[in-house]
Amino acid sequence: MTEVSTSSGTAENGVNVQALLDAREALKSAPEAAQFTWRASSKWQNGVHSTTRVQNFYGLGQEQSHKTETVFDADHPAVFAAEDNGITPIEYLLVGLASCLTAGVASVAQNRGIQLRSVESTVEGQHDIRGILGDPDVRNGYNDIKVTFTIDADATPEEIEALVAQSQKRSAVFDALTNPTNVTVEVA
Amino acid sequence: MANSWRHERWDSLRLLTPNWQTDLPGYAYAGPDPDGYLTAVEVADLIAGYAAASAAPVRTGTAVTSLRRTEDGYAVVTTAGEFRCRTVVLASGACNLPSVPDWQAAVPAKVDQLTPFDYRAPDQLADGGVLVVGASATGVQLADEIRRSGRPVVLSVGEHVRLPRLYRGRDVLWWMAASGVWDQRFDELDDLDRARRLPSPQLAGTPERRTLDLNALVADGVELVGRWAALRDGRALFSGGLRNVFSLADLKMRRLLSTFDEWAERTGAAADAPDPYAPTGVPESARLQLDLGSGEIRTIVWATGYRPDYAWLDVPVLDGRGRLRHEGGVVDSAASPGLYALGLPVLRRRKSTFLYGIEDDAREIVGHLAGHLAGHVAGW
Numbered sequence: 001m002t003e004v005s006t007s008s009g010t011a012e013n014g015v016n017v018q019a020l021l022d023a024r025e026a027l028k029s030a031p032e033a034a035q036f037t038w039r040a041s042s043k044w045q046n047g048v049h050s051t052t053r054v055q056n057f058y059g060l061g062q063e064q065s066h067k068t069e070t071v072f073d074a075d076h077p078a079v080f081a082a083e084d085n086g087i088t089p090i091e092y093l094l095v096g097l098a099s100c101l102t103a104g105v106a107s108v109a110q111n112r113g114i115q116l117r118s119v120e121s122t123v124e125g126q127h128d129i130r131g132i133l134g135d136p137d138v139r140n141g142y143n144d145i146k147v148t149f150t151i152d153a154d155a156t157p158e159e160i161e162a163l164v165a166q167s168q169k170r171s172a173v174f175d176a177l178t179n180p181t182n183v184t185v186e187v188a
Numbered sequence: 189m190a191n192s193w194r195h196e197r198w199d200s201l202r203l204l205t206p207n208w209q210t211d212l213p214g215y216a217y218a219g220p221d222p223d224g225y226l227t228a229v230e231v232a233d234l235i236a237g238y239a240a241a242s243a244a245p246v247r248t249g250t251a252v253t254s255l256r257r258t259e260d261g262y263a264v265v266t267t268a269g270e271f272r273c274r275t276v277v278l279a280s281g282a283c284n285l286p287s288v289p290d291w292q293a294a295v296p297a298k299v300d301q302l303t304p305f306d307y308r309a310p311d312q313l314a315d316g317g318v319l320v321v322g323a324s325a326t327g328v329q330l331a332d333e334i335r336r337s338g339r340p341v342v343l344s345v346g347e348h349v350r351l352p353r354l355y356r357g358r359d360v361l362w363w364m365a366a367s368g369v370w371d372q373r374f375d376e377l378d379d380l381d382r383a384r385r386l387p388s389p390q391l392a393g394t395p396e397r398r399t400l401d402l403n404a405l406v407a408d409g410v411e412l413v414g415r416w417a418a419l420r421d422g423r424a425l426f427s428g429g430l431r432n433v434f435s436l437a438d439l440k441m442r443r444l445l446s447t448f449d450e451w452a453e454r455t456g457a458a459a460d461a462p463d464p465y466a467p468t469g470v471p472e473s474a475r476l477q478l479d480l481g482s483g484e485i486r487t488i489v490w491a492t493g494y495r496p497d498y499a500w501l502d503v504p505v506l507d508g509r510g511r512l513r514h515e516g517g518v519v520d521s522a523a524s525p526g527l528y529a530l531g532l533p534v535l536r537r538r539k540s541t542f543l544y545g546i547e548d549d550a551r552e553i554v555g556h557l558a559g560h561l562a563g564h565v566a567g568w
Binding site for chain 1: 347414415417418420425427428429432435436439442443
């Protein structure tokens with residue numbers, strides 16, 4: 001943990017901003033170390049239920065590992081005539097978006113010397129399921145996603161708005177959802 | 189002389205700075221319209237007039253094809269022979285070539301493509317829809333005049349800098365100068381890299397002194413879409429992050445205008461009451477893709493920025509991204525003693541790229557250059 005003193009005071013949000021700034025500086029002369037590969041391995045269980053495990057990734061020039069493996073169950077709810085062994089895959093996108101933006105808010109606040117007391121958000125994705133059921137005129141994915149933050153911090157409403165705007169600007173998941181990405185799916 | 193102003197931009201272009209601020213050393217504007225904005229041709233004439241008044245030994249019609257080190261200085265190869273010199277000031281600017289994304293080559297052939305270097309006026313465009321890519325000064329100006337020609341215009345908007353033309357009764361660039369923003373030095377800025385990459389503000393120098401922000405364009409009937417992120421199967425795919433680029437621009441504008449207010453309060457400067465302004469209106473549903481094969485869009489205008497042309501610079505002073513390595517205009521002095529730059533974004537101050545902004549930079553650079561010629565150790 002680190003404390004960053006700025007003109008607006010000293011904040012302690014538990015984000016090691018100095019380490020991140022140091023990393024940014026170090027990666028300027030070693031861009032190859034910045035190339036990360038994130039991985040997940042998935043296995044069909046039964047019906048539309050699958051289990052996905054995440055532990056290893058690659059970065060800073062070598063294999064890396066989380067402290068422990070995390071296992072995610074994905075399924076569909078009873079209204080889809082499924083067993084509901086876990087959340088639906090498209091809900092995982094909401095998990096990713098909310099957690100990424102929240103991490104961004106905390107990091108930007110730390111960097112700007114803003115003390116946070118609570119950061120809560122709700123995420124809603126509007127989804128017309130006729131697409132996945134085969135209607136060619138309806139897209140498969142979300143039509144619209146809305147995130148609503150409620151933030152209590154030592155900052156003006158304008159500073160809080162700026163935190164949320166900057167967290168979107170630097171969010172990996174916000175980018176992945178709002179901009180197209182090449183996706184290759186093949187059979188090994 | 190002033191070739192890019194005379195030959196490489198569109199017909200209606202005017203300077204963004206008001207005439208009273210268009211002030212070269214010892215050569216101030218003395219015409220009848222101090223609050224107006226020079227046309228591109230008038231800017232070219234101004235520069236030619238300044239060259240005559242200062243009796244500078246200008247060699248017109250002479251292109252530099254190579255600049256390289258010699259034992260005690262530089263060899264400048266031109267279309268009119270070779271020159272030798274001990275010092276060189278690179279003043280060719282940052283806007284020599286259009287900067288367009290790689291995928292322009294994959295745009296369907298039946299869609300015409302223009303950059304600000306070949307666009308002149310709306311009547312040169314095919315009838316039909318126009319996609320203007322980029323919403324900085326160039327993009328908003330071209331979107332506006334093309335829309336006024338009656339053509340449907342879609343404007344692709346990424347991060348941008350929103351500014352009102354007038355604030356509290358004065359030109360916004362008056363505020364930038366008077367409050368000291370333009371004088372902020374390169375070595376005082378928190379993030380110099382970001383300041384140097386800042387897109388040009390959404391401004392136009394019209395006789396009506398009109399604000400040309402996205403709300404004005406939407407009121408004219410321009411359709412906004414997000415940043416053009418990719419071209420796939422003949423379809424332009426736009427970012428869904430439009431709302432956030434609006435928020436960022438609105439927040440930054442509000443912050444800048446409040447620094448003006450604070451400065452006015454502190455100094456007692458005379459100004460009208462603060463103007464209200466509406467946040468940038470978010471379209472109910474911005475399109476995320478556009479089929480370029482459908483015939484809806486007949487022309488794409490790339491207003492995606494400019495880049496410098498250093499093809500002739502045979503001195504190893506560019507970084508991995510093709511940018512000149514310099515410290516406040518002193519080019520990487522180990523590799524190139526006696527090499528200087530002027531007129532690049534935030535070279536030494538925020539105003540470095542403005543006609544009137546060059547004077548302070550030039551004075552300091554020439555001071556360093558004179559010291560170099562006199563054999564002093566480099567340094568300030």
